[in-house]
Amino acid sequence: MKFGILGPLLVQGSGGDILTPSATKPKIVLANLLVHPDRVVSSRQLTEELWGETPPRTAGGALHVYVSKIRKLVDERGTRPRYSTIATRPPGYVFSMSGHDSDIDQFNRVQRQATALRKAGDSEGAVELLEQGLALWRGSALADVRFTPRLMRTAQYLDELYAASCEKKFEISLALGRYSELVGELYAFADEHPTRERVHEFLMLALYNTERTNDALRVYTSLRNVLRDQSGLNPSPRLQRLQRIILSQKLERLPALHY
CATH class of the missing domain: 1.10.10.10 (Winged helix-like DNA-binding domain superfamily/Winged helix DNA-binding domain)
Incomplete structure (x- = not known):
């Protein structure tokens, strides 16, 4: 079962x-x-x-x-x-x-396997496993259950696991140079998570590396406006630095993880 x-x-x-x-x-x-x-x-x-x-x-x-x-x-x-x-x-x-089988057990098992493959230097294999794990999700965790305080906390935790796994997949894929194929997926994910800075960072990198500098800068501006409206804060120093590098255009191509 x-x-x-x-x-x-x-x-x-x-x-x-x-x-x-x-x-x-x-x-x-x-x-x-x-x-x-x-x-x-x-x-x-x-x-x-x-x-x-x-x-x-x-x-x-x-x-x-x-x-x-x-x-x-x-x-x-x-x-x-x-x-x-x-x-x-x-x-x-x-x-x-x-x-019995459970989707959360399968998901956690795949995550561990993906981490092991990445440590072993098989980034492509790690991405494939992460995609397999993400495919187990059928929507938000416990989507049709009436939330009690405990279940709400659990659902939030599980949904954070999903988001973190997506970010891990984006990070490894960018390191592999898969810029063009990630842009659409990153745009959709950023729309769903308008305050997750790491996703916007990945989107900016993918856009810049596909020669869409203006679009990358617009992503930064949009994030900055959302953060200011919701919390009165600016993007992190890391994001600010990335914006400055893109503005200066000193690099022909920004490395995915080391800028």
Whole structure:
């Protein structure tokens, strides 16, 4: 069985059928268990996630019902596993990933492999692996789950992992000289993340190295305006230095990482 949190919540049976619960509260329970695999999630935490600090008197029974329904779902219809995927373990429940696949585990594994390849000098192989990992994302993390404070923090953390992986791929690709093929993707990513300076840095480098100096300077100006409007700050000294170098045009081609 496959489980996914890198996008809308996903439960996929071994035959490919989609078994994701549709009701709001079971989704919250399942999401909390999936983001803490092989670890006990207390009944108290799950109760707070479902009802806040003032749960109803029937909260304990209702939680038990939700967990039972999810347990039947993830143990798959028509099967009688020796051990349930969701085990009761005081003070709560534990979701065992043994024998199952999850997209976050696959993503983390690919990230480690990409890092190892890059250290070994295989930058092209590292980019290929990073692209494989990024392809696992189906949208924003836990996109269709009603966010509780804990789940919101988890989703933000996961989305930051995605952004950081994209930046790593951009960085290595620029070092390989893939300027032209990155411009469109960098523009789109910068639009989605208007205050991420590193992305704008990469876009400026790609544009300058494809002889689009004016466009590179416009990217800097746009970033500076956004930062001033939102926080009253200027771009970092690193970005300011890059702008000055582009303005001076002292280099025919800017190295991707060492300017």
